[in-house]
Amino acid sequence: MDARTALAVFVVVVSGARHAYADSAPAPLELAWEAAEGCPDATFVVQRVEQILRAPPTIPGGVMARGVLQKTGDAHFELELTIRADEAEDTRTIEGTSCAALAEAAAVAISLAIDPTRASPSRERETPAAVAPAPEAPPLARLVAKGEREPLAPPNxxxxxxxxxxxxxxxxxxxxxxxxxxxxxxxxxxxxxxxxxxxxxxxxxxxxxxxxxxxxxxxxxxxxxxxxxxxxxxxxxxxxxxxxxxxxxxxxxxxxxxxxxxxxxxxxxxxxxxxxxxxxxxxxxxxxxxxxxxxxxxxxxxxxxxxxxxxxxxxxxxxxxxxxxxx
The missing domain is CATH 2.40.160.20 (Porin)
Known part of the structure; x- marks a missing residue:
């Protein structure tokens, strides 16, 4: 199984686990995430967004995001990130030598799109396991399988x-x-x-x-x-x-x-x-x-x-x- 195949299977499994959790309330973030083998997965990005915001987001229409993190050379990675918020869509490409740093950059960009007043890239990074989400709070994100074609599409x-x-x-x-x-x-x-x-x-x-x-x-x-x-x-x-x-x-x-x-x-x-x-x-x-x-x-x-x-x-x-x- 090559890296892309392993990735596809992973994303589908993670998405299936989160769908039952997310359907109970509207999610302010829909995230479709693809990453090269050994790079942070979608769960990592969502946890970092939760840690950066530290409070329920205020954006009324929610945010839809798609990230593709791939290895383009020896110790060289590229992130293509598309964010749609309030009918505005932005796509950017970021390059770096660390896929972890690019995943962190994606979490910061998504956090800023959800709530610019609360998201701050300068906050001290916390270990994902150190923050447990409140059980009664609505889910921040719905992870989307690679084959699900709806996240970034307008309704009509x-x-x-x-x-x-x-x-x-x-x-x-x-x-x-x-x-x-x-x-x-x-x-x-x-x-x-x-x-x-x-x-x-x-x-x-x-x-x-x-x-x-x-x-x-x-x-x-x-x-x-x-x-x-x-x-x-x-x-x-x-x-x-x-x-x-x-x-x-x-x-x-x-x-x-x-x-x-x-x-x-x-x-x-x-x-x-x-x-x-x-x-x-x-x-x-x-x-x-x-x-x-x-x-x-x-x-x-x-x-x-x-x-x-x-x-x-x-x-x-x-x-x-x-x-x-x-x-």
């Missing part, structure tokens, strides 16, 4: 996405297209709207005459999903309600005509997300489409009318894209 965000999709059953042949979406990211919930269109298909249904039809389809709709985070991933069920439009135009026949038709479609499926960067994530979906009252396309060939195509009652669609999450 906007996600703008684009991507491509392939599907079968809605068109005469396997179809492909592109889509765009806009959604509210409400922590684990996603609620939004989408628009999509499929590339034109021109199947020939009467080779002897060269007669066929061109199909153009696009859809608009709304969707919702509930996501369960698992490390950098999130998985969950999703559903859409769409209105599908189709334009059909004949060719290879005398006096070809075009016609528009539309029908509602229910969509049930699963959604997967993968965080690629701080504000960028990949999104994939696998869906079952359930169209209602689909049309029958008939081609008027010379001397007869020929049945051409009717969309399937159950269709499949797979999509993949990317989203930018704001702010």
């Amino acid at each position: 965000r906007v996600a703008l996405g684009v991507g491509s999709a392939i599907g079968s059953g809605s068109l005469p042949r396997l179809g492909a297209g592109i889509f765009a979406s806009a959604a509210l990211d409400l922590r684990r919930f996603r609620v939004g709207a989408l628009g999509a269109f499929s590339f034109r298909q021109r199947p020939v249904f009467e080779p002897a005459l060269g007669a066929g039809a061109s199909f153009d389809t696009f859809a608009v709709g709304i969707f919702g999903a509930y996501m369960v985070p698992l490390g950098p991933f999130a998985f969950g069920p999703a559903a859409n309600l769409e209105l599908t439009y189709m334009r059909v135009e004949g060719f290879g026949i005398r006096s070809p005509k075009s016609a528009w038709t539309a029908w509602p479609t229910g969509v049930l499926g699963a959604r997967c997300e993968l965080d690629l960067a701080r504000r960028v994530r990949a999104v994939a979906r696998a869906d079952v489409l359930l169209p209602v009252d689909t049309p029958i396309v008939i081609l008027g060939a010379p001397g007869s009318k020929q049945y051409l195509y009717e969309p399937e009652r159950v269709a499949l669609r797979f999509s993949f894209g990317a989203e930018i999450v704001l702010p």
